Amino acid sequence: MTEPDYTPWVERIDALAATAERELIRLAEINSGSNNLPGLRALADVLAQQFAPLGGTLTRSELGCTRRINDAGEEEPWEHGPMLSIRKWPGAPLQVLLVGHMDTVFPVDHPFQSVRALPQGRLHGPGVADLKGGLMVMLNALSVLEGSPWAGRLGWEVLLNPDEEIGSPGSAPFLAAAAGRNHLGLVFEPSMPDGTLAGVRKGSGNFVVVFRGRAAHAGREHHLGRNAIRAMADFTSSLDDLNGQRPGVTVNPGFVSGGGPVNVVPDRALLRFNVRIDQVEHEDWVLGELKRLSSDITGRDGFEVELHGGFGRKPKPMTTDTRRLFELVADTGKRLGMDLAWASTGGCCDGNNLAAAGLPNVDTLGVVGGNIHSDREYMELESLISRGRLSALLLMRLASDQTAWPGMPGNSAQGRGNGR
Ligand SMILES: [Zn+2]
Known part of the structure; x- marks a missing residue:
């Protein structure tokens, strides 16, 4: 033709x-x-x-x-x-x-x-x-x-x-x-x-983690407080350490918020991050690691962690x-x-x-x-x-x-x- x-x-x-x-x-x-x-x-x-x-x-x-x-x-x-x-x-x-x-x-x-x-x-x-x-x-x-x-x-x-x-x-x-x-x-x-x-x-996933601890007076009763910012910082460091562990997977902590007046032990902090993967099979590995990092925090006395989000794009x-x-x-x-x-x-x-x-x-x-x-x-x-x-x-x-x-x-x- x-x-x-x-x-x-x-x-x-x-x-x-x-x-x-x-x-x-x-x-x-x-x-x-x-x-x-x-x-x-x-x-x-x-x-x-x-x-x-x-x-x-x-x-x-x-x-x-x-x-x-x-x-x-x-x-x-x-x-x-x-x-x-x-x-x-x-x-x-x-x-x-x-x-x-x-x-x-x-x-x-x-x-x-x-x-x-x-x-x-x-x-x-x-x-x-x-x-x-x-x-x-x-x-x-x-x-x-x-x-x-x-x-x-x-x-x-x-x-x-x-x-x-x-x-x-x-x-x-x-x-x-x-x-x-x-x-x-x-x-x-x-x-x-x-x-x-x-x-x-x-592929890409967006996640939010909310950390909850316990507020206390920073001077009088510091020992009773559970510092949510510290929990977030530990989680974030371990999260960032996932970079380089699997070829094709990157993790980017991109936003944090939390705390308030500096004379109060902060009882709340929040982390947003993005994950990129080149194989759909990596999703399970990442989710498993996030679960592990979360239980590292919830295993500590007085802390709670909520993980939200997921992989929106394969x-x-x-x-x-x-x-x-x-x-x-x-x-x-x-x-x-x-x-x-x-x-x-x-x-x-x-x-x-x-x-x-x-x-x-x-x-x-x-x-x-x-x-x-x-x-x-x-x-x-x-x-x-x-x-x-x-x-x-x-x-x-x-x-x-x-x-x-x-x-x-x-x-x-x-x-x-x-x-x-
Ligand atoms: Zn565009």
Whole structure:
């Protein structure tokens, strides 16, 4: 079968780039820190307008609450913001899920709030790379597909969540459900600064430990007190000592709080930490070690320890289908003169969630950028064009020739049923 000439459609991306740049600045100037619900709602309003010309069925929902432990060690409701999803052509034989997040790591009171152009064609601003630039890449690629002769031959679902930067606690069930009704996933996280994509990703767990001792007057009855800060410090040192014990496992004590007036023996302290693992089997080892460290403390007279949290994201392995998808992306890049490689990373994202639900996915199809999660975050403006072309061509190839995706039902024994 001769392949169609996609060039005239791919080149439409270039004409969309100026608008994409302007709209990206508009998005980045709306603060959408994960806990800034009014900001996330305002951003969702703008995105709903931007994506409306694509057609399809747009659904806007509020994720509602999960629970979290506050810095005083008490459980409280944790409200998450809006989620947008759009579905089009659900009857097409091949269904693609496109995922991006609306939230950033910058809270509403963070000093980093504005966008400016840098020399060498860069844009500097909160979320310009992670992930708002990717939202523009996604939008433009879909609008090229929908304006092409292959529109309607590929079903797609867009899912934009408000809680990725805090581990997707509210949107995880929606990601898993969407993974179940699509054949492959494209996630628009930024690539590495040199354009390399993320391949294998580590899994991640977030934990909180609350230490309770006994308050006492620091002068008169110091001996009756049980110092929760000391218990926390001992636990934290032993926890940090787990680093280096198993290859592929790292532990990061990241936040502590506790105590009060210095003339009182503190009866409460709290530790938050993150664990990264490269094999799912490490979960049991880590949990066993945490239990051991906890009982070291509770074995002491007058102390209690509460351990909260768990592994929210499984490691993302390179499965056969994921490798095929990477090869398809790389081959698509090659046709555009791009040399795309992928590398392992300790970072994780919603690509981990989709992989855990069985959906092969490439998760760094957004813009090229760097210094993400810092006030030096930037993106390469040129990548609005190059990455837009990449995703547009990928979608058109999948739409026009469905043998392009070997995981397609009929092409392989493991084809996933549509509409599950
Ligand atoms: Zn991100």
